[in-house]
Amino acid sequence: MAIKESELIARIKATVDESALADLRVELLGRKGLVTEQLKQIGSLPPQQRATAGAEANRLRQALEGALSDRQTELQRARVSAELSRPLDLTAPGARPSFGHRHPVSLVLDELIDLYWQMGYQVAEGPEVETEWHNFEALNIPSDHPARDMQDTFYLEEAHLPRTHTSGVQIRHMEANKDKLPIRIISPGKVYRNEDEDARHSWSFYQIEGLVVDEGVSVADLKGTLQAMMRGVLGDKTKVRLRSNYFPYTEPSVEMDASCIVCAGTGQIASGTCHLCGGTGWLELGGAGMVHPQVLRNVGIDPEVYSGFAFGFGPERIAAIKYGVDDVREFWRPNFKFLEQF
Numbered sequence: 001m002a003i004k005e006s007e008l009i010a011r012i013k014a015t016v017d018e019s020a021l022a023d024l025r026v027e028l029l030g031r032k033g034l035v036t037e038q039l040k041q042i043g044s045l046p047p048q049q050r051a052t053a054g055a056e057a058n059r060l061r062q063a064l065e066g067a068l069s070d071r072q073t074e075l076q077r078a079r080v081s082a083e084l085s086r087p088l089d090l091t092a093p094g095a096r097p098s099f100g101h102r103h104p105v106s107l108v109l110d111e112l113i114d115l116y117w118q119m120g121y122q123v124a125e126g127p128e129v130e131t132e133w134h135n136f137e138a139l140n141i142p143s144d145h146p147a148r149d150m151q152d153t154f155y156l157e158e159a160h161l162p163r164t165h166t167s168g169v170q171i172r173h174m175e176a177n178k179d180k181l182p183i184r185i186i187s188p189g190k191v192y193r194n195e196d197e198d199a200r201h202s203w204s205f206y207q208i209e210g211l212v213v214d215e216g217v218s219v220a221d222l223k224g225t226l227q228a229m230m231r232g233v234l235g236d237k238t239k240v241r242l243r244s245n246y247f248p249y250t251e252p253s254v255e256m257d258a259s260c261i262v263c264a265g266t267g268q269i270a271s272g273t274c275h276l277c278g279g280t281g282w283l284e285l286g287g288a289g290m291v292h293p294q295v296l297r298n299v300g301i302d303p304e305v306y307s308g309f310a311f312g313f314g315p316e317r318i319a320a321i322k323y324g325v326d327d328v329r330e331f332w333r334p335n336f337k338f339l340e341q342f
Contacts, residue, residue, distance in 0.1 A: 038057050105331050126187070178299055247287055
């Protein structure tokens with residue numbers, strides 16, 4: 001059936017709203033529209049007629065597209081004109097713009113960085129894609145070491161991988177500054193592990209690690225540093241407990257616990273057992289220890305002269321404790337209603 005261009009143009013000009021015009025555009029030029037179907041039929045015509053028919057169909061398409069565009073402009077102008085002609089109440093309160101704010105994890109991370117800056121620490125940064133040497137081997141974790149199973153991760157080509165901790169930054173800093181001791185740094189940043197996600201774990205999360213290397217550094221210095229940090233973040237009454245543990249790159253190694261901020265370390269609240277610490281009175285926050293002598297040797301520092309301590313923990317977990325969030329995954333879900341509470 002022949003398509004009459006004048007009739008279609010008349011229909012376009014008679015359309016009275018933008019929604020109906022959009023429907024008409026689909027009817028005429030959509031995948032199953034009248035002009036599209038006409039173009040499909042050209043292949044069935046005799047060869048001598050195809051060129052003329054194709055040119056005519058394309059001309060019709062261009063004419064309809066122009067008419068649709070012109071009518072859309074007319075309807076938009078009419079809509080804007082109608083809106084502007086409405087009475088305006090100058091006494092009505094205006095709509096305030098919505099402003100964003102810092103992410104809760106960023107707030108905690110910045111707070112931690114500021115605390116350590118006040119204690120004389122520098123911020124050190126490094127690449128998120130690390131070599132096996134900086135991420136594992138220099139930290140006393142060779143390729144056949146079972147500790148690698150604890151940090152099962154993704155791998156890239158040529159012995160590179162997304163870092164599983166920011167300890168590689170510490171290795172790089174010690175290599176570059178072994179002749180400029182003492183060292184006092186923190187290394188915040190994103191890390192990646194092949195972990196099953198739950199309320200306390202995620203495959204990608206932030207970490208902040210610290211390192212001190214100097215003469216005469218002891219476990220007492222480590223505990224005092226951790227206690228100052230936790231009191232600065234969770235309150236002046238916060239207590240710190242160190243429990244024996246194992247890490248390949250520290251010896252001795254400890255787990256760091258802080259007294260629960262909900263029950264004040266008692267394990268009990270008015271309704272019974274504390275829901276945050278599970279009645280223990282303590283919250284597990286991270287690991288620490290004295291830098292292993294072999295790690296110092298790996299970067300060219302004499303462990304007979306120098307010693308040091310290192311620590312690491314996740315800002316997400318501290319933010320969850322500080323803001324009463326039960327699931328750390330909530331921080332990274334696209335839920336603006338949740339984030340707007342902070």
